[in-house]
Amino acid sequence: MIDLLASEAEQQIIDSVAGFLAEKFPVTRLRPGSDGERRMEAGLSAEHWRDIASLGWFGLGIPEEQGGAGDTVIAEMLVAREIGRCAVSPSIAATIAAGHLAALAGSELLAGLMAGEHRVAGAIRLHAASDEFHLIDARGADYILVVDGMQARLYDAAAFADVRRVISLDDAVILERAHLAAGARPTVQDAGSNIGRRVSLYNSAQLLGVAEAALKLAVEYAGVREQFGQAIGSFQSIKHRCADMAVAAEAAFAQVFFAGVSQASGQPDAAYQIAAAKVTSAGAALANARSGIQIHGGTGFTAECDAHVFLKRAHLLGQLGGERHWIRETLLTQALDDRVSLS
Amino acid sequence: MQLSHTPEEEQFRAEVRAWLRANVPRGKRPRTGLALREYDLEWQRRQYEGGWAGISWPREYGGRGLSLMQQVIWYEECAAAHAPVGGSTFVALSHAGPTLIVCGTEEQKRFHLPKILKGEAVWCQGFSEPNAGSDLAGLKTRAHVEGEHLVVNGSKIWTSYAALADWQELLVRTDPGAQRHKGLTWVICDMHAPGITIRKIPTMSGTGNLCQVFYDDVRLPLANVVGEVNGGWDVSMTTLGFERGTAFIAHQIHLASTLEKLHVMARDLRGPDGRRPAIEDGAVADQLLNLRAEVAALRAMTYLSVSRGARQAVPGPEGNIIALCYAELSQRIYAFAVELLGNEALEMHDENPDWLTDYLDAFKNTIAGGTSEIRRNVIGERLLGLPRGGR
The missing domain is CATH 1.20.140.10 (Butyryl-CoA Dehydrogenase, subunit A, domain 3)
Structure with a gap:
């Protein structure tokens, strides 16, 4: 039995998350005003963080006996996808993952994470042998989540030294550089790959959201923008580009959620599917973002159009949730038999 | 969203795997000609006798009435067992059959569906024409009603396996006065009927199953029309839905x-x-x-x-x-x-x-x-x- 379409309950989650984000975090918030300043600062304010915590996202997938809502990883991925569409902070997904890490380790941090009292930010190691990291939206974060390969570790934010803000390509987030102190011990860590896989799934779901949002924006524009006396979407050069974007988005949707149900049902090839989901969704997000800019023409080059937001977010998320090395290892070494048949 | 392996599916997979291990044809499949037809039909017959034909087709027409998921399991196991795929039975099994199940008359279903499942008939498609490829609705092969028959004149092209086929899903223009999409009829054509000439077309890959078909006053019973006369566009969209x-x-x-x-x-x-x-x-x-x-x-x-x-x-x-x-x-x-x-x-x-x-x-x-x-x-x-x- 396989079903990759949203159930009624899942559709309710999508609708409520989408409704909240459209009101509080529309992508248009990132447009410059007439004075060149944006309506909303980069990152997430403490007030926003409280708002989000009150929606229960941080406990959505935590088992009921540990105080969560007991929902599936799919439900969390549906939240992440909407976050991706609106280019909201990746620290939400990092905090959701940290909750699972705490739950797995039986850590007392769990209650505070679910309540939104502890805030977590993601970090990207500059390269495999480096002790230097990029921190994403770590201002106000209490903990930093680091994933090497599929190994997840949660460090106290104080373990990072020499923190300095750098100019972020994706200026919807605050990007910083920092060194992990020598000998720093993680507060909590996962001996297995469970949390690393979740981080990757949430990240791929956000990339999917980016790919879908870029598609939607481009199709809307192609339907209304007129040249030569007709909507540009009636020209094959534009229409076919939109069709390719739709194909990329559908492939990413199918693979991302197939990876999700594979992980949720404990399939032996779940890691393989998760790696493929990262490749597919990252590819779709980048390609769709680029096409979206081109379809908007001159407007697409301006910051008054939202198309560039998706490009920059695609680059940011592309560096998260599964490094190239792990992906190569996973996608190239797995044997055939694990995958051709379901059992 | 979910993925689970029900006990029924697990058991089905095990049965399929065991059967395929014993029954998949070992010889290399011929690429062309009557030898190809015989090879494909023999494989289909063997599947029918083993009870594996038409897995997701309705039971009343000889199918197994199982889920689309079980159909997928079948194909997955076929691939793992290196069973032949597609070929000259593809049109019959993957679009003519499903189209008849949705749009055919009871008589058409009773006659054709068992033949398809039993490996007794090869079908080909007759949609494209020399001057109607991508612009399918511009097709010009004419058919007019004469008593109880449609009389067909014209030509179809890019027809795979036409020279090996018994039947064809043929799309013809029955009302030249009507708007492009509206004057078309989907009819079952007997490929052995008088007036049919077949020219083989050599291809760049050297596989020789592509043909052009000519119709010279070919008489087809009106009872072979699937859907309504002049209602063929909707039927063909159903066919293409299955194909795609x-x-x-x-x-x-x-x-x-x-x-x-x-x-x-x-x-x-x-x-x-x-x-x-x-x-x-x-x-x-x-x-x-x-x-x-x-x-x-x-x-x-x-x-x-x-x-x-x-x-x-x-x-x-x-x-x-x-x-x-x-x-x-x-x-x-x-x-x-x-x-x-x-x-x-x-x-x-x-x-x-x-x-x-x-x-x-x-x-x-x-x-x-x-x-x-x-x-x-x-x-x-x-x-x-x-x-x-x-x-």
Whole structure:
């Protein structure tokens, strides 16, 4: 039995998350005003963080006996996808993952994470042998989540030294550089790959959201923008580009959620599917973002159009949730038999 | 959303696997001619006798009435067992049959469906014409009603297996005065009827199953009309829905096993530096990695089709997405095989003729059954809602 379409309950989650984000975090918030300043600062304010915590996202997938809502990883991925569409902070997904890490380790941090009292930010190691990291939206974060390969570790934010803000390509987030102190011990860590896989799934779901949002924006524009006396979407050069974007988005949707149900049902090839989901969704997000800019023409080059937001977010998320090395290892070494048949 | 293996599915898979192990034909499949027809029909007969024909077809017409998921399991196991895929029975099983189940009369279903399942009939398609390819609704092959018959004159082209076929799904113009889409009729054509001439068309891959068919006062009983006279466009859209939707399951799975062969080849063959295995070359590894991810996504899209199939009886235009993906990905995979072969690809010798023939043959994938360009139009207009425009 396989079903990759949203159930009624899942559709309710999508609708409520989408409704909240459209009101509080529309992508248009990132447009410059007439004075060149944006309506909303980069990152997430403490007030926003409280708002989000009150929606229960941080406990959505935590088992009921540990105080969560007991929902599936799919439900969390549906939240992440909407976050991706609106280019909201990746620290939400990092905090959701940290909750699972705490739950797995039986850590007392769990209650505070679910309540939104502890805030977590993601970090990207500059390269495999480096002790230097990029921190994403770590201002106000209490903990930093680091994933090497599929190994997840949660460090106290104080373990990072020499923190300095750098100019972020994706200026919807605050990007910083920092060194992990020598000998720093993680507060909590996962001996297995469970949390690393979740981080990757949430990240791929956000990339999917980016790919879908870029598609939607481009199709809307192609339907209304007129040249030569007709909507540009009636020209094959534009229409076919939109069709390719739709194909990329559908492939990413199918693979991302197939990876999700594979992980949720404990399939032996779940890691393989998760790696493929990262490749597919990252590819779709980048390609769709680029096409979206081109379809908007001159407007697409301006910051008054939202198309560039998706490009920059695609680059940011592309560096998260599964490094190239792990992906190569996973996608190239797995044997055939694990995958051709379901059992 | 969910993925689970019900005990019924597990048991079904085990039964399929055991049966296939004992019954899959071992000999190499002929590429052309009557030998190909016999090979394909014999394999279909064996499946029927084993109780495996028409897994998701209704029971009343000889099918098993099982789920689309079980159909997928069947195809997956067929690929793992290296069973033949597609070929001259493809049109009958993957679109004529399903179209008759949805649109045919009781009499048509009772007559044709068992023959298809039992491996007693080969079907071919008769849609495209020399001057109506992508512009299908511009077709000109005429048929007029004479008493209880339709009398057909004209020509169809790009018809695979016409020379081997017993029946054809034939789309003809019955009302030349009507608007383009409205004057068409979908009729079952007896390929042995007087007045039919078949010309074989040589192809770039050397596989010789492509034909042009000429109709000279061919008389077909009106009882062979599927749907209404002048209602053929809707019937043909049903047919194409099947062709672009569920019919791709077998192809997708076959492509997945093709890539696995290529993976093995990349380990066995020497790479560009002449020393290490090809797979240790960074560029080769990256290409393989991306192709594996794309094949994984194609499989997931198949499951998405199955999920949709559980909620709708006739596949919608979404099937164009997976058809387009499959067509372009298959070409990339065979092109990669040729690249891996290097100099070897210049010789059609015994070890590699399949890779080369398959590479050349895959050029048809973005043309047959709707070009990639037409599929992009359909995706743009029917799925994304973009306005129609000049072609």
